[in-house]
Amino acid sequence: NLIEFDYSASNSFIDEKELNRLQPSVQTAHQQLHDPNGVWKGSTGWVHLPVAFHQRELVKIQTAARKIQSQSDAFLVIGIGGSYLGSRAAIEMLSHSFYNLLPADTRQTPQVFFAGQNISSVYLTHLLEILQDKEISLNVISKSGTTTEPAIAFRIFRDFLEKKYGKQGARERIYVTTDSSKGALRQLAEQEGYETFAIPDDVGGRYSVLTAVGLLPMAVAGIDVESVLAGAADAYHAYSTPLLEENDCYRYASIRNLLYQQGKTIEILVNYEPALHCFAEWWKQLYGESEGKDGKGIFPASADFSTDLHSMGQYIQDGRRNLFETVLFAEKSQTEMMIGHSEDNGDELNFLSGNNLQFINRKAFEGAVLAHSDGGVPNLVVRLPEISPYTFGNLVYFFEKACGISGRLLGVNPFNQPGVESYKKNMFALLGKPGYEDIKISLQKRLES
């Protein structure tokens, strides 16, 4: 069962004629994405990935995952941005809400922790404390192999593993996912003899969740990665027509573009399940880094409902009208919980007796969609038949493909991220990295003035 895109609550904001006028641009964008030798040569490997995934690579991932499971209480994933958000999104979406706290024999797979996504001494110190007495394996992930945050965390945890297990013992527990030939991490892995997974050259960081980058951590956490790939492959087929009226994914991309032209410059990805919180973090990176450039782009934000209806809900209903929402709603809940009857009805909740929470959550969703639309905030809805590995693969592909199309409609390159370099250049200069001496002098002057 595929996800469904429903924009009926926003009909008053969308002129179908204008939407259809985008068809030629969508057609061009489609051709460009599907042509491996076209304008986006070297950046579109992710388009065909779900249907071109090598069985050999899958077996390698599953074999490594089994070994990690058998020798570890805890598994540490080191990476940042596209090298960690996808696996974290999948694990949080598809595992028990309190996965790491479950007794080991209930969980049956290692606890999963993340590092390398910040430069916090407090976070890393506390993580070392937690991991002290556990059997550990780690997967360091970096496409460039030179990113500072994961490199720092890897240096710390490699040292930790070598002290705990010796150099050879650590070697049995370190897995490296990086470029097939370039970068410091690839060199180090080869020199040390770590098991490696190669990220395809033509799959950029934020489009890489369906490679070993995302699939190895998912498999270690016990997620059925074959179903994830099946969900993505079915999405590949469903969204392979260039015709707007037959392609939900391209309609989503086009409607975002129309709303942007109406001044709706902020898109909030809303969810009604805490398990989807991190999916929104993945989505924000995908759209923020792909579209926010050349002075353009929709600002991707997120909200967890109904939690944030009691905080950001006020602004959404009533604040500046430059917003639209894309709402993820899961039609089926994995568990059922009923509201019981109370004799004294002291909490005045008897009007809900006999209803399950999914029904009440649905009414919150339906009520908010109508209220926010009435308040001038277009609501686009993505209905998930259920929360499952298949749906995860489906969603990932839907949003990745829509992002490629949407970037083209906006007139930007959705596959680079030149803006990310500016802070890095300043940070390196201020830290005295060789080669940055001149910039350091001018930055120091500015900081001291």
Ligand code: PA5
């Ligand atoms: O999308 C991207 O390319 C980036 O956001 C990267 O994922 C992020 O910067 C991490 O890079 P790397 O995997 O090279 O460490």
